Amino acid sequence: MLDCPIKKVFVSPMSVSMLRAVLLFPLFCLALLSAPFSARAAMEIQVIGGAANKIAVAMVPFQAAPGQPSPALTQIAGDDLNRSGQFRLVDVSGAPQPVMPAQVDYGVWRGKGADALVVGQVTAQPGGRLEIRFYLLDVLKQTQLAAYSYTITAGQWRATAHQIADLIYAKLTGIPGAFSSRIAYVQKQGRRYELRVADADGQNPRTVMRSNESVISPMFSPDGNQIVYVSFEDRKPVIYVQSLKDGHRRKIAAFKGSNSAPAWTPDGRRLAVVLTRDGASQIYMINADGGGLTRLTRGSNIDTEPVFSPDGQTLYFTSDRGGSPQIYRMAASGGEAKRVTFNGSYNVSPAISPDGRYLAYISRDGGRFSVTLQELASGQTRVLTDTARDESPSFAPNGQAVLYATVQGAQGILGTVSLDGKTHARLSESGVDAREPVWGP
Amino acid sequence: MNKILWPILVALTLSACGTTGGTQATVEDRTGGTASTGQGTETTGVGGSGVAGNAMGDQYAGDPRKNPASPLSKRSVFFDYDSFVVKDEYRPMLEAHAGYLMSKRDAHVILQGNADERGSREYNLALGQKRAEAVRKALAVLGVSDAQMEAISFGEEKPRNEGHDEAAYAENRRTDVVYSDEK
Structure with a gap:
């Protein structure tokens, strides 16, 4: 343990x-x-x-x-x-x-x-x-x-x-607090979607984008001044970067096919994105202004959900190259990928702790999807939640808790869990479906 | 309206709504802070494109893609669980669409892949893409030019069946063939 x-x-x-x-x-x-x-x-x-x-x-x-x-x-x-x-x-x-x-x-x-x-x-x-x-x-x-x-x-x-x-x-x-940080999430009410930014306690929510089509995969820029997300308003997935200061936004990836799974580099200059312009879902790098596109993975399988280690040197991602979705890592500059998760046939949605020691991800076991923590050095794992439909884990800026989405009754809610799995907090709003949370600076 | 055609048009409209979102889509940006300077985008969809013509005996006077007797009116390819293989039963349908696209070089289709709701949204987006790509490749083998096709995915974001059982999941593991002028 x-x-x-x-x-x-x-x-x-x-x-x-x-x-x-x-x-x-x-x-x-x-x-x-x-x-x-x-x-x-x-x-x-x-x-x-x-x-x-x-x-x-x-x-x-x-x-x-x-x-x-x-x-x-x-x-x-x-x-x-x-x-x-x-x-x-x-x-x-x-x-x-x-x-x-x-x-x-x-x-x-x-x-x-x-x-x-x-x-x-x-x-x-x-x-x-x-x-x-x-x-x-x-x-x-x-x-x-x-x-x-x-x-x-x-x-x-x-x-x-x-x-x-x-x-x-x-x-x-002796550990920095994370109570002054912010979270972002998507809420769905009827057919309306809103991308919201709130304090870490879920209070003081502000809607930064609303749409009649789905919004997924938000992520704050490392300085917290911008947010990237995938919007379906163009009748296909397109990646937008939006300023949280003035609300202005731009499309940074709207290539032929699907554009999704954005992840900032720790220096905030570039993003890893998943494009299908060349066929399969593959990982590319793109500048935060939409220029400088380069391809990172070169396969005919699914490579998606990229996320960088805090030092920016390593990229973790989900791939079905071995037959089932598992988490892999590779040098951010490219090269050979190594498998990181081995238990079970469905391990997805990697998140790396701010100190680079832990990997949080979603693992499926007997039809239950749960937040799981792996210590990278030892490979030891621990299931952190007892809920069955968990998604989208992300670490608090101080690395002491994981924020995730789950379902309670028929309603999407957000949860946090401490790394020892002992403390759970649930954030919910009556009549509102919350999903796709991410913890920001 | 022709009594025989009416239910078919209703069905077409419903299925089109399920795949393209149907009604008006409005997007606003806002941020906390000063002026609300978000740009609003607005797009419209019209569901099924309305009356196409009248059925008169064996003849079909309207858009051939909407002739219920033609395989061109079939637009959905369903997949088995965890499968991306286009089953043989869809061959006549895809051959008909390939023939249409090759005869009308200005026609363009969007192949919209979908997935059931279980698991990661991003991974499901990739699964839907794999299903769209399977249909795109099948059409390419039949001779359709790449420039006339775009394979995209809605993942689990636009379920046709919003249920949470296996029947619903099976209905949502699907690629829809949508012509750009029909959006």
């Missing part, structure tokens, strides 16, 4: 002055958060299971400013931490509600079983801005692990909560 322990690392305390920083949000956050689609329904989240050894965090609701947005920052950040399966939120009701570290009675929190404590406050600033100060404290050592302040607009509320969750996660696990 794979060994995916939860790290419980408390970093050594530092002085307040060193940690205190005013974080200015990147401009793109501002633009996205002011999107005119805020009234859209968002997905609901259900968390199941979790790690055996959870870090206990007490999050005291920050002292509020009049008229601050809701839900509270500690609510949003707490939900993030809870969804990871690596934390247990300590009940803070009935306890004193400190605002500053100096007010903390550590004995109270030790008595409640907390490993860490989060306190803070929100204060109104001129011009409608809000100042947020928060402190992360080690309850056992009675030391301060982090202290941050932000000055934000109300529109940056959720993004700030996710950043707070990322900081807590990083300080307590």
